[in-house]
């Protein structure tokens with residue numbers, strides 16, 4: 417059984433680190449730890465649970481928040497996550513930009529993920545959303 421630490425970061429500066437078993441999703445691990453994250457469908461179809469990867473352990477890349485709009489600095493969510501099922505609510509472009517559906521995402525690497533309503537608002541502004 418492999419576990420990875422995922423640090424969840426909110427816009428107000430709060431952060432929580434949750435240890436995620438390879439057999440569970442980030443949302444499942446967070447709820448088990450008593451961490452409140454938004455969710456709805458839990459099937460990858462609604463974006464209520466979306467987060468955005470800020471850094472992945474070991475890949476040497478880390479996005480500075482001041483450069484969040486710089487698409488060249490985006491971290492592909494595939495660097496840290498696999499999916500239990502097809503993430504239908506995200507486009508391939510959004511996944512490549514670091515957006516991840518935490519309700520169906522399993523973890524392959526320690527990472528930091530921005531969470532909260534602001535992340536979902538970004539998706540809403542997407543021309544593909």
Ligand code: FES
Pocket residue numbers: 454455456457458459460461462463464465466505517518519520
């Ligand atoms: S809760 Fe709907 S996509 Fe995750």
